[in-house]
Amino acid sequence: MTAKAASMPSRKKVSNVFKTAKSFSSYSVNDLNKAKEFYGQTLGLNVLETPEGLELRTGDSTVFLYPKPNHTPASFTVLNFKVNDIEEAIEELASMGINLEHYNLPDMKTDTRGIFRASDHQICWFKDPAGNILSIIEQQ
Numbered sequence: 001m002t003a004k005a006a007s008m009p010s011r012k013k014v015s016n017v018f019k020t021a022k023s024f025s026s027y028s029v030n031d032l033n034k035a036k037e038f039y040g041q042t043l044g045l046n047v048l049e050t051p052e053g054l055e056l057r058t059g060d061s062t063v064f065l066y067p068k069p070n071h072t073p074a075s076f077t078v079l080n081f082k083v084n085d086i087e088e089a090i091e092e093l094a095s096m097g098i099n100l101e102h103y104n105l106p107d108m109k110t111d112t113r114g115i116f117r118a119s120d121h122q123i124c125w126f127k128d129p130a131g132n133i134l135s136i137i138e139q140q
Contacts, residue, residue, distance in 0.1 A: 027078045028068035029130035073131030086138035101125040
């Protein structure tokens with residue numbers, strides 16, 4: 001047996017631990033107070049303060065935000081909101097002074113409003129105060 005083969009885990013056993021485990025996602029922010037105000041007061045999410053950070057309740061999901069002094073915003077979308085009417089959601093964001101991101105990439109171009117329109121969905125992106133990218137998605 002080679003050293004590489006000996007170090008490879010066997011695929012015979014399948015775990016049952018993770019099938020029923022509650023899960024949540026998390027990401028960092030540089031200022032918990034600004035995050036609490038943005039997610040709680042601006043976006044209207046239920047926000048629970050814990051000694052470690054903030055728990056956001058979105059529908060049936062929980063997202064945990066934790067402070068990180070050397071925070072670097074993610075270069076990808078960290079939180080997606082599915083909505084029935086993307087135009088209504090965009091108007092609401094605009095009324096709160098939140099601007100959408102605009103992209104002009106070969107495989108992803110947003111229109112003048114900031115919406116990427118595909119045949120089966122529309123999506124737009126905006127940032128939280130820490131620079132993390134969030135999205136709004138409307139399925140067609």
